[in-house]
Amino acid sequence: MQERPKRLRRCQLSVPGSSEKMMKKASEMDVDFVFLDLEDAVAPTEKRPARAKIVEALNTLDWGRTTRCVRINDLTTEYAYEDIIEVVEGARENIDMIMLPKAMSASDVQFVDKLLTMMEKKLGLKKRIGIDVLIEEVEAMMHVEEIAASTPRLECLIFGMGDYSASQGVSIRDIGGPSGYPGDIWSYQRHKLTIAARANRIDAVDGPFADFKDPDTFREECRRSMILGMVGKWAIHPAQVQLAQEVFSPKAEEVAKAREMIAAYDAALAQGLGAVQYGGKMIDIASVRIVKNLVDRADRIGM
Ligand code: COA
Numbered sequence: 001m002q003e004r005p006k007r008l009r010r011c012q013l014s015v016p017g018s019s020e021k022m023m024k025k026a027s028e029m030d031v032d033f034v035f036l037d038l039e040d041a042v043a044p045t046e047k048r049p050a051r052a053k054i055v056e057a058l059n060t061l062d063w064g065r066t067t068r069c070v071r072i073n074d075l076t077t078e079y080a081y082e083d084i085i086e087v088v089e090g091a092r093e094n095i096d097m098i099m100l101p102k103a104m105s106a107s108d109v110q111f112v113d114k115l116l117t118m119m120e121k122k123l124g125l126k127k128r129i130g131i132d133v134l135i136e137e138v139e140a141m142m143h144v145e146e147i148a149a150s151t152p153r154l155e156c157l158i159f160g161m162g163d164y165s166a167s168q169g170v171s172i173r174d175i176g177g178p179s180g181y182p183g184d185i186w187s188y189q190r191h192k193l194t195i196a197a198r199a200n201r202i203d204a205v206d207g208p209f210a211d212f213k214d215p216d217t218f219r220e221e222c223r224r225s226m227i228l229g230m231v232g233k234w235a236i237h238p239a240q241v242q243l244a245q246e247v248f249s250p251k252a253e254e255v256a257k258a259r260e261m262i263a264a265y266d267a268a269l270a271q272g273l274g275a276v277q278y279g280g281k282m283i284d285i286a287s288v289r290i291v292k293n294l295v296d297r298a299d300r301i302g303m
């Protein structure tokens, strides 16, 4: 079985596929991951012409280190299959990922997987196109374990709190914004999705925050999802990109401390000790597993 590529997703920037100007701007930004949108950022009258604009942007702009994804329309629409066919036939190896919104079940993801398999064969593509899936309907949240295990092509689950709020009946004014709920309203959903993702060795990412002029609350939302195991957050505006990439990058001193702790544990182990004092506290193999996640993140970034 082909290994999943290790991609950075500290920030996934959403860019309307109908806007040549915004796609050009996105290609010039230092961002881990961009998705060119055919879904909600694009009006129905623009959806078909946007496919060609996206293909042009993928084939002609210099995207540098950025992972290139296209968000298709959901599988209940008349657009979805042609979104995939036109974009993949047009961009071939210049597209890395397809993002599937409003998935309801494992079979939705498997449909996209099979279509991509056929196209890769027909076009003779050397690399495998990955899939990221949005969990944004209550049905999807109920089936998140099956969705997470649906196909080896799946690389990431994203919590889409905009549509999810509508689906669950959450009263909230701004997408991803404050709700007045006592405590963190998304604690359960973020944990549930992240557990399903981690159990299948794939990434978990947090969705959008509409108020792009409020950096402090955005940073706090990044921090909440980062602490519980998510690897990144969406940006809907350039102003959010660096904020997210900062929060989801471990600090150099944390990484140095983690590596020091692992070395101290290894030294203890060599003396036949499983638990020792380190910095005045007990550490054992579980402490090492926890900080190894941090070191893995640092390695992915190249720190
Ligand atoms: N990607 C790339 N460039 C973007 C961008 C994005 N998501 N959002 C804004 N920009 C650009 C603008 O074109 C503008 O460029 P300029 O300075 O060269 O003119 C610059 O960044 C500043 O934008 P600003 O004037 O502050 O905002 P705006 O009114 O142009 O756009 C939104 C505001 C919300 C309409 C826009 O950010 C947007 O469309 N975001 C994405 C929406 C989306 O994808 N939704 C679906 C997923 S939830």
Ligand code: MG
Pocket: 040, 101, 136, 160, 162, 163
């Ligand atoms: Mg949505």
